Amino acid sequence: MLIRRQTDIPFEQDPAGRLLPWIVAIMIYLSGVAIAGAIALNGAVSTWSSGLSGTLTIQIPAGTAFPKAQQHADAVLALLRKTPGIGEARRLPRAEVLRLVRPWLGDEGKGDGGKGNGGKGGDADAGGLPLPILIDVRTAAGADIDSAALAARVARAAPGAVTENHARWAGRLIGLARSIWLVALIVVALIGLATVITVVFATRTGLRIHRRVIGLLHLIGAHDRYIARQFERQALWLSLQGAVVGVALAVGTVFGVVHLAGEAELQPADAAIFTPAQWAIFACLPGVAALVALLTARITVLRTLRRMT
Amino acid sequence: MLIRRQTDIPFEQDPAGRLLPWIVAIMIYLSGVAIAGAIALNGAVSTWSSGLSGTLTIQIPAGTAFPKAQQHADAVLALLRKTPGIGEARRLPRAEVLRLVRPWLGDEGKGDGGKGNGGKGGDADAGGLPLPILIDVRTAAGADIDSAALAARVARAAPGAVTENHARWAGRLIGLARSIWLVALIVVALIGLATVITVVFATRTGLRIHRRVIGLLHLIGAHDRYIARQFERQALWLSLQGAVVGVALAVGTVFGVVHLAGEAELQPADAAIFTPAQWAIFACLPGVAALVALLTARITVLRTLRRMT
Amino acid sequence: MRTDLFDGEKPVVRFDQVGVRYGAGPEVLRDIAFSLEPGSFHFLTGESGAGKSTLMRLIHLSLRPTRGLVHLFGRDTATLPRDRVPDLRRRIGVVYQDFRLLDHLTAVDNVALPLRVAGARGPDVRNHVSELLRWVGLGERLAAKPPTLSGGEQQRVAIARAVINRPDLLLADEPTGNVDDNIGVRLIHLFEELNRMGTTVVIATHNFGLVDRFRYPRLDLEDGALKLIRTPSPPC
Amino acid sequence: MRTDLFDGEKPVVRFDQVGVRYGAGPEVLRDIAFSLEPGSFHFLTGESGAGKSTLMRLIHLSLRPTRGLVHLFGRDTATLPRDRVPDLRRRIGVVYQDFRLLDHLTAVDNVALPLRVAGARGPDVRNHVSELLRWVGLGERLAAKPPTLSGGEQQRVAIARAVINRPDLLLADEPTGNVDDNIGVRLIHLFEELNRMGTTVVIATHNFGLVDRFRYPRLDLEDGALKLIRTPSPPC
Ligand SMILES: Nc1ncnc2c1ncn2[C@@H]1O[C@H](COP(=O)(O)OP(=O)(O)OP(=O)(O)O)[C@@H](O)[C@H]1O
Ligand SMILES: Nc1ncnc2c1ncn2[C@@H]1O[C@H](COP(=O)(O)OP(=O)(O)OP(=O)(O)O)[C@@H](O)[C@H]1O
Ligand SMILES: [Mg+2]
Ligand SMILES: [Mg+2]
Numbered sequence A, B: 001m002l003i004r005r006q007t008d009i010p011f012e013q014d015p016a017g018r019l020l021p022w023i024v025a026i027m028i029y030l031s032g033v034a035i036a037g038a039i040a041l042n043g044a045v046s047t048w049s050s051g052l053s054g055t056l057t058i059q060i061p062a063g064t065a066f067p068k069a070q071q072h073a074d075a076v077l078a079l080l081r082k083t084p085g086i087g088e089a090r091r092l093p094r095a096e097v098l099r100l101v102r103p104w105l106g107d108e109g110k111g112d113g114g115k116g117n118g119g120k121g122g123d124a125d126a127g128g129l130p131l132p133i134l135i136d137v138r139t140a141a142g143a144d145i146d147s148a149a150l151a152a153r154v155a156r157a158a159p160g161a162v163t164e165n166h167a168r169w170a171g172r173l174i175g176l177a178r179s180i181w182l183v184a185l186i187v188v189a190l191i192g193l194a195t196v197i198t199v200v201f202a203t204r205t206g207l208r209i210h211r212r213v214i215g216l217l218h219l220i221g222a223h224d225r226y227i228a229r230q231f232e233r234q235a236l237w238l239s240l241q242g243a244v245v246g247v248a249l250a251v252g253t254v255f256g257v258v259h260l261a262g263e264a265e266l267q268p269a270d271a272a273i274f275t276p277a278q279w280a281i282f283a284c285l286p287g288v289a290a291l292v293a294l295l296t297a298r299i300t301v302l303r304t305l306r307r308m309t
Numbered sequence C, D: 001m002r003t004d005l006f007d008g009e010k011p012v013v014r015f016d017q018v019g020v021r022y023g024a025g026p027e028v029l030r031d032i033a034f035s036l037e038p039g040s041f042h043f044l045t046g047e048s049g050a051g052k053s054t055l056m057r058l059i060h061l062s063l064r065p066t067r068g069l070v071h072l073f074g075r076d077t078a079t080l081p082r083d084r085v086p087d088l089r090r091r092i093g094v095v096y097q098d099f100r101l102l103d104h105l106t107a108v109d110n111v112a113l114p115l116r117v118a119g120a121r122g123p124d125v126r127n128h129v130s131e132l133l134r135w136v137g138l139g140e141r142l143a144a145k146p147p148t149l150s151g152g153e154q155q156r157v158a159i160a161r162a163v164i165n166r167p168d169l170l171l172a173d174e175p176t177g178n179v180d181d182n183i184g185v186r187l188i189h190l191f192e193e194l195n196r197m198g199t200t201v202v203i204a205t206h207n208f209g210l211v212d213r214f215r216y217p218r219l220d221l222e223d224g225a226l227k228l229i230r231t232p233s234p235p236c
Helices: A015-051 A069-082 A094-105 A147-157 A166-209 A211-219 A224-263 A276-308 B015-052 B069-082 B094-105 B147-157 B166-209 B211-220 B224-263 B276-308 C052-059 C082-089 C107-117 C123-135 C151-163 C181-196 C208-214 D052-059 D082-089 D107-117 D123-135 D151-163 D181-196 D208-214
Strands: A055-060 A086-091 A133-139 A162-165 B055-060 B086-091 B133-139 B162-165 C013-021 C027-036 C041-045 C067-072 C092-095 C169-173 C200-204 C218-222 C225-229 D013-021 D027-036 D041-045 D067-072 D092-095 D169-173 D200-204 D218-222 D225-229
Touching: A015 A166, A015 A224, A015 A276, A015 B166, A055 A069, A055 A147, A069 A086, A069 A133, A069 A147, A094 A133, A147 A162, A166 A211, A166 A224, A166 A276, A166 B015, A166 B166, A211 A224, A211 A276, A224 A276, B015 B166, B015 B224, B015 B276, B055 B069, B055 B147, B069 B086, B069 B133, B069 B147, B094 B133, B147 B162, B166 B211, B166 B224, B166 B276, B211 B224, B211 B276, B211 D082, B211 D107, B224 B276, C013 C052, C027 C052, C027 C067, C027 C225, C041 C052, C041 C181, C041 C208, C052 C067, C052 C169, C052 C200, C092 C151, C107 C123, C107 C151, C123 C151, C151 C169, C151 C181, C169 C181, C181 C200, C181 C208, D013 D052, D027 D052, D027 D225, D041 D052, D041 D181, D041 D208, D052 D067, D052 D169, D052 D200, D092 D151, D107 D123, D107 D151, D123 D151, D151 D169, D151 D181, D169 D181, D181 D200, D181 D208
Parallel strands: C041 C200, C041 C218, C092 C169, C169 C200, D041 D200, D041 D218, D092 D169, D169 D200
Antiparallel strands: A055 A133, A055 A162, A086 A133, B055 B133, B055 B162, B086 B133, C013 C027, C013 C067, C218 C225, D013 D027, D013 D067, D218 D225
């Protein structure tokens, strides 16, 4: 083409060209991190609610002082089987008990019997402490158990046994998690709003900076759409740039945090906290941001032009 | 004054006038909330570290099966007193034990003896369960206790006693809290950066929009400072507006969350999570934002003008 | 060419009792009634502030009359929908009193702009544009951007842009204010060339040297009223 | 007044072998050497693109010469620190070829701008400004903003702004391009008035009617060189 394919509107010199992508990148980064946090929290909450709510754990102490721990455990299991409203009761295998106890004991709990071993009646011990027997109780769906009464009966059947009601505790945690989730949503919404306002700002600014150019294009016989299209493309391109950078950094951060959390044994290292569908949210983020920017620019320009006559 | 005290630069029609305060308000709101979260978390962490780190808790079961709980407790206390490296060991008063146990038991734990009371040898009971005796152990500063060996000796002195090593557990929690704190700091820093970029953007934009006006003022004999001052005032005023709104909303949100957390008994309703000094941070936020905006505008304008000759 | 656009020899412009008032001010134009036949050539005169630019703006639809009717190419512009305006404007070339060039485009691109907006492309376009710029004496400054052009050079680029797509109607507002009389005469010759090919021409000017020299009929504005002054002798 | 500023009758402007080249282009001005004595009055002529506006820009320090020395009010401008430039500029009034009015200020505020920038305040200022605007024929349009003024009206506001603070040096670039000859003559009279009070005046123009009528010495630019053309008879 011999007449250069320049835009009629000289966006190159606009401050938006250099600064808008950075603002969008930061915004998208922050919302990416917030979304990741919300997803992770959501996963944890649903694990808790499915795994724990409506559940009791009975802890039966073992060791030198409790030679009858095994009988007590059997007695408790028998008692539970007779109790109406109890769906399932099972003794946790030793490995799982060890895993649950480990954070409370530190690295010594990881394998060897340790010094000062005083355990006899219980299972294997951890760091010199006899491992208690844990019974996981799942209440039947919809059943309303009087947990205090049950706890008393359990304590009678197995002296020293402690009944923990996870449902209440988990309910509270879930409630707290829900509010944090809500805060994350609000944060994402606010960041989205700030991004939209920034795009509107950049577009209005562009309209102001290029007012004379636009006025002249109008006078020369350009349609509104002809002008709007150039602004749309600009907004699309700038915010796409920023969004891609922001999402990349956010995904990097999430990977880093997941890695660190695995190192700190806060969660199983091999667990996939994000499903492919959830990763897809991140993949979509730049597209969504760019589309929002495009539409924001179009609407802003067409409205402004209509007012210009 | 007969010649109207107008600004030479017609900022009134700028998009920044309508949009910048909103962007700043959102930014300041988000950083306000992040700062509040960080402060609350910091408070919790310092409570944990001062209250828990270097600390063990020994739990001695009580109830029908343990008629000798009192003797066991005395034996453990005697043992601890002989152990080198132990700074202090005290039995927790009943009220405190009740408070600690309460979240695990629900509302029943709040006072009456409850039905199915099987307790005899222990203190008062909670929801039908005998309250265990808790001994709080503070290690001497700098002492390195072999907690596994100690736990084994305690278990021998008081069968059924469980030794919890808070130091490890709390250390992990504190580590996690520190990383969350770090994330909050990064978020605040990023939001601050985004705000600065936005102010730079608005200022550069203003310089572009009013390029001809500025050029003419220059030609007519205006000093750079004369022009910069007008931009500074504008940036100061717009960001102050936004920052005040943002801080007000953030403080409102924090109050709301504190109130909700109090309702949910997640923390004592009467506890002041923020000290006056910490509230002062919020009071300072608009001033800091406005000052940053002013300086950003000044630097941006003077640098740009110097390039304009 | 484009004779089909003249809508059966209807006047290109027809004003009926047109009045214009800016805001709450006095009427700048009062009871203006005239029509421009296809292929006519007029000077528009009147002292500074008489309303010449205002009249041009009315014809170009960038200003709506306070009262009265403006017909353009046979159409009543009062009932014209907004999105039909660009098509009418593409048939009008305008030289603005303040040029209104785009600072970021070269002289060539500025002149080619009306063609681009109308969708024209190709090598012919560029050759045509370069040739026209050479004709107005800017052969050396084809790739210069307006801020690097002198006042008179800018004015000539503005004129080239107005005539590049051989408009049906040419409105030139003070097109010779920044050039000396030699160039002024040359520019009027350009307009005459265009006029010979069918374009209706209206030139607002203060330069009575040119008016006297070319002797085209004058539309004269005085006290808001328009008077047609015909000069008996034909153009020289 | 302000005779102290003339630095012992040193020339107001002195050029020594000044050359200007824009970018990598040819030299627009070559070996320019002249000086303007305090209280002198010159026309600056030359065809479109000869370099008149460029010369004005050099004097006003908005363009640095490629080579040679420019002295202003007795000072070498090459060694002048950046923050001293505004003070020199305040002693120069300029009428730009493209007016450069501020669209958001009224005619009065536009004209008062140089006084404001220099820190002047008070009712005298406004009276003085209004009187001057009345003198150039804009008594009815004191509160109008430039976009609502006609081309010629804008030009006269620009002139009023250039002369409001009785500059030591007045540079007017094509100040009569948008007004008819009656007003043009009136404006030259205004400049003469100023000149009589000590201001050095340089007027760039294409209007040879005015040049011939007022017969002040002409600085003529041709092929980048400057020639002084003195007209024998005194101004009428
Ligand atoms: N937008 C506006 N609002 C208010 N008044 C206006 C506006 N535009 C023009 N005027 C006034 O209308 C009158 C006619 O203006 P116009 O520009 O049509 O004059 P003109 O004949 O082109 O003058 P010139 O030869 O000086 O360019 C002038 O007095 C001007 O001040
Ligand atoms: N910034 C610039 N960059 C490059 N070339 C320039 C620049 N400014 C002016 N020129 C060129 O320098 C020459 C002189 O320009 P100048 O504006 O001084 O002419 P002038 O005598 O004022 O003409 P006119 O009467 O048309 O206003 C012209 O050919 C112009 O194109
Ligand atoms: Mg006009
Ligand atoms: Mg010039």
